[in-house]
Amino acid sequence: MERGRKSRAGSRPSDMPMRVQDSNRMSMVYTTPQSKLPSFGKLSMSKPPSGTSERRTSFFGPRTSGASMPRNSTMAGFGGTEKIKDSRPLHDKSFVQQCIRQLHEFLTEQGYPGTLSAKTLQSPSTKEFVKMFEFIYRQLDPTFEMPNSKVEEEVPALLKALRYPFVLSKCSMYSVGAPHTWPQALGALMWLIDNVKINWSLSKQELLLSDFCEDTANIEEGAEYNKLFLDYMAETYSKFMHGEDVFEEEDEAFLTKLKRLYNVDEALLESMEEKHRFLSKELERLEKESQTDRLMTKRMEKVKLQADLKKLQSYRSKLETFTASLENKFSELTDELENTVSHLETLKHERNELQHLLQNQKFTPADVERINREKRELQQTIASLTKSLEDAEQHRWNEEIALAKVKETLDLKVAEYHKLARKLKLIPMSAENACGHDFEIRSFECGTGSGVQQKTQIKMLLRKLISDVEEENSRLSNLKLSLEESCEQVNSNIVDKSNDLKQIREQIRKLDEQLDTDMQKLAREEQDWAAEVESAENHLKLLQKKVNDGYDEAVQELKGAQQQYHLVLQETNEERRTVANNLVSVFATAATHLAITEKCLEDLHSRVQRLCSKAIEEDEAEVQNLRELLKSFLSEANCL
Known part of the structure; x- marks a missing residue:
């Protein structure tokens, strides 16, 4: 009973629309609302949901208007059945993709029996949409069974029964996966998932605080509470229509009437608050004890030792790599030393042979003069031949330059010819228009005669x-x-x-x-x-x-x-x-x-x-x- 009274008392002021937009609230419009424990007095409690409480929450329609709400507008609960415009950006591709990811995560976590893929959720069929809707609805009502006939009428009727604030037409159920229909159907599924999560959250609160309302769980469903609540809402809404945004006096009066109606025990609340403060201080004292400090010290030492172990392991791996490289270098140096020693032995042997040959040969002065004369003649011959070789090389260089220019020009023309032939599909021989003939011009490696012959042959083939x-x-x-x-x-x-x-x-x-x-x-x-x-x-x-x-x-x-x-x-x-x-x-x-x-x-x-x-x-x-x-x-x- 205490929990029911406190949840109603603490949550009513937040139901009124605000003229100044809250940035944090607007940023959370399209996310799943988290369960909050509203406060009454000094103790935060909550009450499980009920049918009438849901009706009272949606009595004046969703809060879609703030500062821009017209003063002469009628309340949705008493006015006509005008359609409410969906403020969610359902036609924004990024928002649609975000909703698809959230839907995929929810179905995967809850063990959806069907096959799920990103491609399927981009444009699902009507049958797949109905299966997903049935699975999500069973989270609210485990005994729910989707009928086999008239599904396109049953789904909008169920959403309307759950007080879905927007319209999902029966015609859209025939083509759910269409680009202009799927965003509205996806928005309905996300709204249904939010309801499921809210239901789970309130069910957990009911399990945690079930002893507060064992006998009087439905005390708020009486006529006295409804009268108080309607009087409070009518008075605050009237002041809101006259330009006021804060209703502190009405809130205090409403809380006082609720306390008087439900016989709230202030002494019990104060005693529980005192007990809460005592337990908080005891918890802080226990956290500051030496045993906890030693545990944290040991944990820090463990972290440091693990870091040192990782450093030692990395240093050991580096040492192993360096040792392997040194061993490779040592083996290479050993092989090089053996090769050098063998080469040295060979050079010594050649030197001994040359010394022996020098000691055994004998030359006369005439032989030496003849050798010198022949040497001078050979040097003169070498000089003349060197000069003629330089002239020949210079002439060859000039000819090569001229030939390179001619060859470059010829290569450009051949490249243009090959480019045009490839466009005409004449080369290679297996091309479509080549007919087995070779139209490609190759380098003139066999002389000018072969080039002229090849040119004549290609001209004949081209004419043909x-x-x-x-x-x-x-x-x-x-x-x-x-x-x-x-x-x-x-x-x-x-x-x-x-x-x-x-x-x-x-x-x-x-x-x-x-x-x-x-x-x-x-x-x-x-x-x-x-x-x-x-x-x-x-x-x-x-x-x-x-x-x-x-x-x-x-x-x-x-x-x-x-x-x-x-x-x-x-x-x-x-x-x-x-x-x-x-x-x-x-x-x-x-x-x-x-x-x-x-x-x-x-x-x-x-x-x-x-x-x-x-x-x-x-x-x-x-x-x-x-x-x-x-x-x-x-x-x-x-x-x-």
Whole structure:
């Protein structure tokens, strides 16, 4: 009871609209509202939701107007049914994507049974939207079951029953995934999710504070509270319409009346506040104890040791890397030293050989003079050859420069030619217009003769290609003219065929009607045949029964005759022969009658079967012909 009184008392002043917009409140318009514990007096409590409390909250409509609210506006609870404009930016792509993410997170967290993907939530079908709506609604009512029929009427009706402040039309349910419809449907789902979260929050508060209203949970539903609340709202709204924004006197008077109505115990509130202060001080004292300080010290030391361990591990990895690099360098230096030692041994061996050769050779002065003379002559020859080589190199350099310029010009022309040939699809050889010929100009590696020959060959191929293109162009022009004539002819044929198609459809309709009448006639004939067969079978059974009865009577008469035969055997032989002849004639007549009857029944049965089979075959043939004719008409219509 205390919790119910305090929640109503503390939450009423916040229901009034403000003229100055609150930036924090406006920033939270499109997010899920968090549960707040309103305060009454000095203790914060709350009350679980109820049907009437929800009706009272929405009695004057949503708070969509602040400073811009007109003074002469009527209250939504007493006025007409004017539509409320949705202030959410539902046509903003970023806001829509944010809502889609929140919807995906909510469905994933709550274990949605269907398949979810970002592509599905961008433009879902009506069936998927109904499944999501049913899943979210079951969070409010676990026993809810969505009907199989008239879903497009049921969903707006449920939202209206939940007092959804905006309109979701029945027509929009036929195409929920459309770009102009999905934002409104998404806004309705987000509003429903907000209601679910609010319901969860209030349910948790009810579990935490359930002992405050065990016997008087519905005390606010009385007529006295409704009268107080309506008087308070009428008075504050009247002052609001006259330009006032603060209603402290009315709030205090309303709180006083509520305290008087619910018998609020101020002493109990003060004692609980004192207990709360004492517990807070005890908690602060316990947090400042040495044991907690030592724990924090140990935790800090643990963090430092973990940091040192990470540093040591990184230093160890660096040392291992440096050791591996030193080992690689040592192995390289060892290999280089071995190679140097082997090379040194080889040089020593060569030096010894050269010294031995120098010591063993002998030259005369004449040989030395001759060698010097030959040396001078060779030096003069080298100088003259060096000069001629320099001149030849200079001439070659000049020729190479000129050749490079010519080659550069030629390369530019060849590049332009190759570019144009690629546009015309002439190169490479596998191109569309190359026809297996090589139109590419390559570098003149084999001399000028090969270049001229290649140029002549390409010119011949290009002339042939130009003539082929001109012939193809003329042929395509003629073909275009013929195709235009054919197109005109086809269009006229299409018009004719469309008329024929109308006639054929009319014939098909008449044939369908004729077929229906024939089928009904055939069914009636089959019923008649079945009745005739049944009557023939009944007649056959009757005849069989009569033959059996006659046979039984004849047997009985035979027995009686045999008994009499024993009695009158002694009377006369003539009478005996007479009796015997009579008996023989009776049996012969009965057998003949039985044979004739069976033969007549067999003939009748075979004749009935022939008539039935013949009629069925004729009807089936006629139906088959009608079906083939219908198929031919349909095929001709499809071809047209």
